[in-house]
Amino acid sequence: MTSSLGDQKELASYVIKASEKLVSMLLTPTNTYDNISFTIESLETQIFMVGPNATLDKIPQLITRHALMDIDLIGIAKNNYKKGSVAFMSYTTMEDLLKPDFFNTSDDTVKTMMSTVISATLPQTTNTTLTKPVNFTLKHIREFVSGGNLSCVYWNISEWIVDGCSVVKTNSSFTVCSCLHLSTFALIMQTSRISTKDDDQLVNLLNLVFVIVGLVFTSLALLTFAFCRWKPGVNNVARINLCISLLSAHLLFLLTQQFLDLIKPHKELCAVISGVLHFFFLSYFVWMFIEAVLLFICVKNLSQISSRWRAMLSSRFLIVIGYVIPFIIVRVSVGLLSEGYGSEQCWIKVERGFIWSFLGPVCFIIAINTILFISIIISLHLTLKKLNTEVSHMRQTKITVFKTLAQFVIFGCPWILGPFIDSKVVKILFLILNSQQGTFIFLVYCVLNNEVRQQYVKWLRNLFSGLKPRTIKRGSNNTAD
Template identity: 70%
Template sequence: MAWGAMFNGHAASGSWTGPRLQWHVNCLELLTVRLALHHFRALLEGRHLLVQSDNTATVAYINRQGSLRSSCMSKLTRHLLLWNQDHLRSLRAVHIPGKLNRAADELSRQPSRPGEWRLDPEMVQLIWELFRYAQELFVCYGGQQRLSHWIVDTIVLDYQTTGQCGNNLLDQIANITAEVLPLTDVKTILDVVFNTSEKALVSSSADPNKLVSDGNRVLKASEKLVSLLVKPTDTTANVSFTLDTVEVEVFMVGQNVTLDKIPRLDTTNSSVDIDLIGIAKNNSDGSAAVAFMSYNTMENLLKPDFFNTSNDTIKTMMSTVISATLPKTTNPKLTKPVNFTLKHIREFDPSGSLFCVYWNISEWIVDGCSVLETNSRFTVCSCVHLSTFALIMQTSPSESDSLMELLNLVCVIVGLVFFSLALLTFALCQWSPGVNNVARINLCVSLLLAHLLFLLTQQFLIRIRPQKVLCDVISGVLHFLFLSGFVWMSIEAVLLFICVKNLSQISSKKREVLSSGFLCVIGYTVALVVVSVSVGLFPEGYGSKHCWIKIDKGFIWSFLGPVCVILALNTILFINIIINLNSTLKNLNAEVSQMKQTKIMAFKTLAQFVVLGCPWILGFFTKDSKTLEILFLIMNSQQGTFIFLVYCVLNEEVRQQYRKCFRCLCCGRKQH
């Protein structure tokens, strides 16, 4: 039995001897392809290759990059793919009928020629033993397997991925004996490791022991894989890459290093300062390496609840989980403490306590780590050893004040009812031509929607908070609605000031101060511009734990800044209104005095203190005062109530229309 192949007029052939004479014909056909590629290597280097074979199994195994039906053909396919990765740009196969494949077929029928070359079986076995992990390592993910080591193409299988597959993968990684792996292979395996762990998390999320076990295995596997990026160097070398689930920085120094200090190793949310030069000097070969990893999803496995402190506290993971190791370093003893800078990934609570912790088999502990510096954006931790670290904030549960919660709920609901009544009155009642209700109507609409959305958000916060996008959108909409409400308060203050200034002319001149369209443009455009600029400059500022604006980096001032300006303007206008109203009422003639009752006008003006939002100033002083907090809650939740009283109940024309409406309702009931 023999084999044969043709390439551009060049021929290659040989004979089958020994155990291969007992092989299945499909295995021999695939082995022929492998031998032909080796024979024509000089002609094929760097090309796209199309193999024509009259054996359908050979074509299928090459195109599908293997299968589980035949172990013999699977092994041969792996050899082909490994060789292809180093020598060809691509490898595909097509079926050719036997009658069209006569040249190669004739070669396979020839006896072997003297001196025909063949691979030395012992050398092949030695190479295969050296890289045996490539034979064994399959990475399972999403119904697929990936063969790593020069190969990142997927092999579609006929079965679904199970949790057992993920466990086998981590075991295979732990058993890798190679010293160095290519970067592409490490990235490929790491990516699938974390994706597989996320799938397994669904079934183990309720079992703390399973979470701890999986977390330890994933940490061990990732540290092992990253250590395979470390290779000898005389001076310095570094490797870095970023995946969706992890960021990696590896820095290596050799005995001829000229640096006094290595650069800080940075990831998106963390960085590390380590005296790697000093560590290298303590090693006999004068070399050392540090691997720094920042895990974006590890907190789902190594939860902050594993920080064993008093049970009556709330633990929050304030940073990404990070790991720092000294792979392939003979003497890993630190010469000085290592400093980690951890960016806060959640809203910082000034009343909470921050702890720099490290993972110790089954729990987070603080031994050997301390907080050097902290602010609202980041914390610097100092540790005397290397491990897996994180930043955990511990806060006392907020005291549940049922009375305040009930008062808040009742006040907001009452305010919403009166906002609705005011809007119905503005819409259904007939108003004199000189009355401009545009600002009041839009003020009611903005605050009604803002209070309603905020109330619903807080009632369903547990369900909304995990949906980050929804929470961010809600906080942005609330920002816009409350800001537009304040802008309309300012417009109302300006209109009232103009009205009071022109009160002496009211009997002779009735006019609309500004057009409705122009007021609407001002009322909503200002708020929209502020929110748009805020989103453009710092989109991460939305979505606090209450689905409101975060206080990070002073972003809260995108709301407080405009509010402070508007409140200051409204307060100044309110004072001027009182002064001008007092002066105007003294000079009014009898005709005007009969038209406007002085006491009612004064009450309306005083009520404007609430309508114009001036009580919001109390919000800056409620932190340490329960009384001011209650007063702030009542006054600002009842803006709708005061609008309804001032502009509806105390308006004689509106009251007459109310009486007429009630009479009609009463007469209708009597008739029935």
């Protein structure tokens, strides 16, 4: 389950405070000087203590595998009755909680953690005023990018800030930071987002174009289903409602993204839109499932089904299934976590696993539809092996194969590419295939249907015959001169 940002920050604060408390408990009185070092999972610690009889002019560097610290503990001890202690800690996995993105800057840049997160404290020290700035040498844990901007930052309750810290020296391997106070520190690199912006703009443009194309062909398919004459045995209820849900979901999503800057300030409107989108997308997947089941029955020649099953496949029952199930899922989701709607994109929030109210049903339907698609392919293959190789049969076979392969898109199977859209190519392929379901519905059930094609030709003839100019017949002039 994905934790919220607030939970991550609270957990990080708890770990840091617990570490400091542990260090404080390990301190022992000393008259001269002493040091303690230990390493546990995800934490490496160095402690140095000086007493009233210490003869050191300066303490040695406190060193961990990825960082070291120079501090004037002798000067601090003089202000504390010649006693003082310093603890230096390096957290190897803290960046997973205190992410570099928590460094809020005016520039829209990519932020990368370049060091381990470290902490420096003065446990059991009354006067913690520093006599000199503290220097930290932080080893780079990632490759430095030419042109990147390095910042020495410290953690201030909820974000990384630079107040009181500066970069003294840097090279490709390490950076020296100087700070006027002790806290939890890190080194963050900022790099330009220009290339990422260009990629995002390309993907957004392609998405806009292909969604519009898909909406046009989905509308044509709906008009065809509505106005064409179909054979008595043809039931287009699932296809019509699939087109309605598909058109509603994609059109609302497209309009929301185009006017996102206007909608986002209105939190309640954004939450309502995300809930409606949740319903339409779920409905669209349920209708894909129904269409897959109906085609499976058709391919398997399951005409001799019981009257009970015939009643379950009636139009009214299918409509109830197609819209009531999504409504129940959305209603339950609202009841469990009403604030789960209205993300930055006016969609479902990922916090507390709420996104699974959408991904759960979708994954289940895609898995079933993929199984049905494979079963249909196998049945088709076995059927085609029995056919002879006459030209007419071969042509019909090619059309049948295309229609069957097109069902891969119509059933929503390309959604299985979802986990791999980190790749730019896969992301574009994902957008194209899933935006063109209406196009494939129009091709398979309208363009490649002989009866529908004949009606198209008839409509076009009537249209063009109506556009022909009429011939004006001149009558005889019977008016007397």
